Amino acid sequence: GPSVSVLLPFHNAAETIADCVESILAQTLTGFEVIAVNDCSDDASVSVLQQYNDERLKIIDNSHRGLVSALNTGLAHCAAPLVARMDADDVMHRHRLEKQYQYLRRHHDVVLLATQARKFPQVSIRNGYREYMRWQNSVLGADDVNNQIYIESPFAHPSVMFRRDSVIAAGAYRQGAFPEDYELWLRLSHAGYRMQKLPEVL
Numbered sequence: 001g002p003s004v005s006v007l008l009p010f011h012n013a014a015e016t017i018a019d020c021v022e023s024i025l026a027q028t029l030t031g032f033e034v035i036a037v038n039d040c041s042d043d044a045s046v047s048v049l050q051q052y053n054d055e056r057l058k059i060i061d062n063s064h065r066g067l068v069s070a071l072n073t074g075l076a077h078c079a080a081p082l083v084a085r086m087d088a089d090d091v092m093h094r095h096r097l098e099k100q101y102q103y104l105r106r107h108h109d110v111v112l113l114a115t116q117a118r119k120f121p122q123v124s125i126r127n128g129y130r131e132y133m134r135w136q137n138s139v140l141g142a143d144d145v146n147n148q149i150y151i152e153s154p155f156a157h158p159s160v161m162f163r164r165d166s167v168i169a170a171g172a173y174r175q176g177a178f179p180e181d182y183e184l185w186l187r188l189s190h191a192g193y194r195m196q197k198l199p200e201v202l
Helices: 015-025 045-050 069-076 096-106 125-139 142-148 165-168 180-190
Strands: 004-010 033-038 059-061 080-084 110-117 161-163 192-199
Touching: 004 045, 004 069, 004 096, 015 045, 033 045, 033 069, 033 096, 033 192, 045 059, 045 180, 059 069, 069 180, 080 096, 080 165, 096 110, 096 161, 110 165, 110 180, 142 192, 165 180, 165 192, 180 192
Parallel strands: 004 033, 004 080, 033 059, 110 192
Antiparallel strands: 080 161, 110 161
16 A cells, blocks of 8 residues: 555645646655545636546545545545645645655654745745744754644644544544644644654755
């Protein structure tokens, strides 16, 4: 089976999803699958994806509307023990999956490994967000994460790779009046799981 499952929910992402998928298919790690979960799109997203004749790319329809449902539907379809999150309007560095996979293979105590991130296009980034990204990119080690996780979400969601079984054991993604990713990181932290970040923009 695949070493890594890339969990990619999408909703009306026809404008950006080609760049996203091409950045995944160009990865130096080859043993992966892409679980692309269609969250009720009514644009050309699906036909854009269908143009890629690649058996690693699997398109799944989400039964219920909404990101949390799409994430959990996708998680149930992930065949690999490691899951990399991705968003349809993002791109990944071609070494991202390989670097995260190799690190997690060597460090069995780490349950979630994020990377540094960069927002684009640069011109549209407001100062508050720029400052948040500067802070986020400075939170690297497991101790940093534990000490600063209550300030703000320390990980960019589409930069994380996690151990599927640990996230499912912790209750997976939950629906509520909160950011679904941040709430999961807090639950993992409470469960005592080790989470950290590679000091590279990937």
